[in-house]
Amino acid sequence: MSNKVKLIMLAFLMIPIVSCKEDFLERTPTDAISAADALASVENMQLVLNGVHRGLYSQSQTVFPGGSTARANNHYWVPLGDNLVGTLIHTANANNLSWRSAMQWNEHTIQTSLTTELMWYHRYNIILHANLLINGIASSGFTETAALNEILGQAYTYRAYAYLELVQHYGRGYLIGNPSSDPGVPLLFSSESPFTSEPRSTVQEIYDQVEADLNAAITAFENGTGRSGSGAASKAQLNINVAHGLKARWALSKGDWSTAAASAVAARDGFPLLNESAWLSGFATNTLSEVIWGSHVIEAETTFFRAYFYLASNTFNGSQIRNNPKAADRRLVDAIPSTDYRGQVFLPDAPNSNTSAANGEGGWANNTNPLYTTEAEFDAAIAAIKGEYGLVSGHNTHPYMHFKLKQANPGTIDPDDVIYMRSSEMYLIEAEAKLMMNDLAGAKDALAPLASARDTAWDADAFGTEDSFMDHLKFQWRLEMWGEGFGYKNHIRWDEGVDHAANGGSGASEVLYQQSYQIDRPSINDDWIFKIPQSEINANPNLGSSDQN
Template sequence: MNYKILKLPLLILFFTLTSCEEEFLETVPTDAVTPAVALQNQDEMQKVINGIHRGLFSQSQTVFPGGNTARANNHYWVPMGDLLTGGIIHSANANNLGLRDEVQWNNHTLPDDITTELLWYHRYNIILHANLILERIAEGDLVETPELLAIKGQAYAYRAYALLSLVQHYSKGYLIGDPATDPGVPVITVPYESGPRGTVQQVYDQIEIDLNDAIAAFQNAAPRENSTKGKSQLNINVAYGLKARWALSKGDWRAAADNAALARDGFPLMSEAEWKSGFNTNDLSEVIWGSNVISTETTFFRSYFYIASNTFNGSHIRNNPKIADRRLVDAIPATDYRGDVFLPDAPNSNTSAANGEGGWENNTNPLYQTEEEFENAIASIKAEYGLVSGHNTHPYQAFKLKQQNPGSIDPDDIIYMRTAEMYLIEAEAEAMLENIVPAQNALQAIVGTRDSAFDATNFTSREQLMEEIKFQRRLELWGEGFGYTDHIRWDEGIDHAADGGSGASQVLYQDGYFQERPSINDDWIFKIPFDEINANPEISPSDQN
């Protein structure tokens, strides 16, 4: 962990607590906020857990010293996974928050960029607080109540979550490298310690230990509140889901399938109306885990929906409508209702569009024979989706992600885990095991609810199933940030020009327009921050990716 941060543990704890629980400071002076006070009993430890929850969606400068307003943590990190790989495509040149640099593959390849720095520090901030909680519980003087076990389970699960995020971004993919020798990330299990990189295998081993310990604690823990707010708390389903992701990323197919099935228990698939409602609330039936974003939290122009939703009233969206890969959209069957949220025939109203085809004068869509028809189509889209006058439209514009209050700057919940993902994990794992019928069954269970004509028995080999599963993941999970890890697991590069093209502009996307597959291209690995190398005595410049 960063040695510079280790020298400021009380300040980090103060930031987390004050951003979460104002009443804590009503009874304890600010200069008395120490680990001993903050962790004196389970009620205070729950406040620290709540601080970790809040830190997932707060602007990073409120979570740790040296943060930056341009990165509101998971508001940014979630869509980044699809921005890097061309799931979410920019249609115009808009550089808000440095997002243009993300799609051009500039930020994560630079060790002094705030993307590489803040993702690293945010995840290790989670680990620090998880370690503080676990160390306090290990002292053994607290009564082991169901509520304390819930706190313990969350601390283990959070540490595993952070380590998995770190090793998947700052190390070579488990399935495409040599995990026994490839450098991983520091595994820190004791507060205030630093550490060397170790190996990818060592990191994965610790994640397994933590997830098993989380599951064991949760088995006798108090249940979380059954509400939108409650879904921000981690529980046994979340731990099973994290274990399914961990196992999938390392090719432990049996564990992936089994844990995915356990994770989705009690979270039924959404209806068509729910699926089309915008993915903006944890209230949706299949949401297993998500951040319940507080309306007063000042993310606004730093929020997930500002980055990825075409309904947000911000310049980054108004001037730069987000589009989906047209190769994906064109392949959606007419019988699949998910295709309704993508608008391949939306007029290109943006005269600054990267493809140079914006405005009536450049219209090539035969649906619009007159300028009046062109303008009426724009007006119709704005009316249907609640857009304001300044919003532009663009072919293949996506409306899967929609705010609860479209045309506003309101932040909404961030969904991290849902049942559909678990079915797709199970299908992929069973396919890789060449268990054809179980893979078909898992695929049918999810896709059959979206596409009335879908028949999974048409896919009778591992190869056929995997091609369909890849398509279904790209469609079902569009905009939810899985593109980066999927590409690494499947060892797939990026080629916006192939097979008729994605719709992205090569002039705009630059290096992000084409990237070789991860197994032969180390640019997929995030750089270790310069500050970490300079401050951590156990990491040197020779450890850089």
């Protein structure tokens, strides 16, 4: 593998990484023990896992040295899925952490960008750590125990997660391509230098590997201890529900509808739907009943102005948000029934207080909202929003701004958890899978618990055809999972482009969005596929210029 990928050395709840470069391999960090010692006991292997848990959300150089302070891993990768497809709408010109450049499709389409390089770097580091545990346990001679199986289950799940993430970003979508021949990503099974990998495997081969790893994980978990502890920290550990949830995602993305439906049901077992007050509370903690998996961000590992909520939550006290409040597509918001409480998190009538707003309509002098007939009313509405949501004086407001994602301590830079998987997603997966099997009644039954819990007037009989129900199901995906990063993969699975101008417009500024204002659907536009980092092509003897996407 590339010299960008690192070998594990273990330290207390942290994994300093040894580079593949020979001069660095000759030195051992004084605060680290050898990889062999990391496998000497179940307790040490758990420390390796703890390091991977932290590596999901740390600034990339902290746990996986060699990265960059400009990305805090899943803090960036999760909302990126909605940033790329215009779900998370920018209202002003702010480019901290290249967030605007990513929105304009000037990051993942460039092989030398940090976005392409660090996502690749991060996911392969997860694979290396998983390989260390999987290979080490296989050769260790340890007696099989429930604790050992729990570690093995998490290692297989992590490897499956990383490969699925890689192939869904750096390969063509399974359902819109030819997976048996489309190039995927290199397979890597080694855990020791020189980290040689195969050339790019096909999309199908990567999907097969993900399936094998998830099946192995589920078997191990069935003989494991189950999650330890309780509360937000326990949900940072992977378990059998997470493996089933990833299998549901894997199956949905490849059109294995029966597996997707069954796995989704298994994944959500024990994770009841949120009630209204919990859904409206801000999605800042793993303790929410629906959360199957998420990173528990400890205070000592805060990422400050690299956080998910810095990029996506309008309560965060950072310039990316203060100057550029994030809004929702007004076509989505306007379609929310008054009986659906999820509409409460969007403020279509919020005054446009930003005189630098991208649409040129900021400030009282440019006000066009007939609700505000005087400047005093305009200012009072701004003050009321700031007071209700804990914003500071520098925060701007904007029509259709959201407050779905809210910090536990609004108006601060305090860390919050990063949620990866909720049971709501599993209801949506089951419903979509059944609809794709031409089971309209079954799809309605699958969606009903979720939709009726959110909307007191929801009526399954309102959708008489598969096409009308599919349109409604897409609406439910977009509303329920708004801001949680599902937009990019949904667009690829549904083969949908981006069109901010259609049907009355999204509210995004064409001047600001530039080439990403209208984007052809994935099946005819290869720009949906992330570029392979040029540094990887330069360093990996199994890749050449012809391998570039």
